[in-house]
Amino acid sequence: MNxxxxxxxxxxxxxxxxxxxLEQHLRTCARCSAEVAEFAEFxxxxxxxxxxxxxxxxxxxxxxxRQIRAEAAAKRRRRAAVLGSAAAVVLAAALTTGVMVxxxxxxxGPVRASATDPGxxxxxxxSFADTSGWSHLSAAVSGVPMGAQCELVLVGRDGRETxxxxxxxxxxxxxxxxxxxxxxxxxxxVRLENPAGSRLVTxxx
Amino acid sequence: MAGLSRRARQEVADEALLRSLYGEHGGAMLAYAYRLxxxxxxxxxxxxxxxxxxxxxxxxxxxxxxxxxxWLLTVVRNLVTDKVRARASRPQEVAEPPVDVAVSRxxxxxxxxxxxxxxxxxxxxxxxxxxxxxxxxxxxTASEASKTLGIPLGTVKSRSYHALRALRAFxxxxxxxxxxxxx
Numbered sequence: 001m002n003x004x005x006x007x008x009x010x011x012x013x014x015x016x017x018x019x020x021x022l023e024q025h026l027r028t029c030a031r032c033s034a035e036v037a038e039f040a041e042f043x044x045x046x047x048x049x050x051x052x053x054x055x056x057x058x059x060x061x062x063x064x065x066r067q068i069r070a071e072a073a074a075k076r077r078r079r080a081a082v083l084g085s086a087a088a089v090v091l092a093a094a095l096t097t098g099v100m101v102x103x104x105x106x107x108x109g110p111v112r113a114s115a116t117d118p119g120x121x122x123x124x125x126x127s128f129a130d131t132s133g134w135s136h137l138s139a140a141v142s143g144v145p146m147g148a149q150c151e152l153v154l155v156g157r158d159g160r161e162t163x164x165x166x167x168x169x170x171x172x173x174x175x176x177x178x179x180x181x182x183x184x185x186x187x188x189x190v191r192l193e194n195p196a197g198s199r200l201v202t203x204x205x
Numbered sequence: 206m207a208g209l210s211r212r213a214r215q216e217v218a219d220e221a222l223l224r225s226l227y228g229e230h231g232g233a234m235l236a237y238a239y240r241l242x243x244x245x246x247x248x249x250x251x252x253x254x255x256x257x258x259x260x261x262x263x264x265x266x267x268x269x270x271x272x273x274x275x276w277l278l279t280v281v282r283n284l285v286t287d288k289v290r291a292r293a294s295r296p297q298e299v300a301e302p303p304v305d306v307a308v309s310r311x312x313x314x315x316x317x318x319x320x321x322x323x324x325x326x327x328x329x330x331x332x333x334x335x336x337x338x339x340x341x342x343x344x345x346t347a348s349e350a351s352k353t354l355g356i357p358l359g360t361v362k363s364r365s366y367h368a369l370r371a372l373r374a375f376x377x378x379x380x381x382x383x384x385x386x387x388x
Contacts, residue, residue, distance in 0.1 A: 007366060008363075011363045011367075012347070012366075013359050013363055039369070039370075042369065042379065043369060045317060045379055046341055049232060049318060049321075050233045050319055050342060051229075051232060051341075051344075052232055053227065053229075053231055054319055058227065058231075060231065060249050060252050060253050061223065061227040063253045064223055064257055065223060067253065068220070068223065068257055069216075071257070158217075188210055188212055
């Protein structure tokens, strides 16, 4: 029933001369031209289905993204835990070489982290109490001149920044408590800066 | 407002990488995973894991021999092999639902997706399947497929044609759609 030349033509194995003849034939033969059109359409569908983004939602992608976020966070926790246990040893060196970071716990429980900036001399210790859906944060500041104005900036993992608190440091006001709707796991760092926006110290989480 | 922190930038870049990999190769990965597993949930798990591997090993993705898609499909195949092995060592696992459940549901909806094509690929002879996988999944040219499979160019072309026709016979939903579009 099938014209064998149509098969060869569709497979791309028909020689040039016969291809030209067949193309002439296709103009007048509805049956053969329908067969060629249908096959080309099917070919296009298969190609499209396999080479375009899966149309039925991107559930698989979302699951993969969640997994890499979780793995990245776990990696950071492991790294932080190593740094935390080495913190006592690092302390002396850190005073001259850079920011010291200490930490205990993980994002499932209360989180404590601290840093000292050798440049400005400012130190910040942060602790989180994880409640459901939001977190309560305490920040203790030292090494900042009395009367200095400070702002506490939360930096999210998505890069967004939120000023959580602003106050003037006094002898009895070196600690602030703030509540935030951010999940502690979504906070990348906490930064202490002056109102002009220059950084005093950053605690990475 | 300060710019993104380095870590945030890295995370944005990581997620963009996964999105573009899935956008470009997700269909082929799902079809291939389904072809190998015959199970929708298992295919999705394997593709998810392959994307995570790509994120964990960006170097092999860029520097590896062959195309990115070739690398991804190789990872898919290896993951399926591992799964099969793991299951063989745990024979008490509950049997998976038959292949045709998911496929026939899609046909009823008149939807053709990469998993349905993957299911149809399962039914082809190895000869036909090899050619279609080279050309449609890996994007090889006919002469590249000829070299990889070690068969003459003309054979690749005619096998590819007959394989597509056979594939079409396993995709009645598509067939119906074509008849509507032609008539």
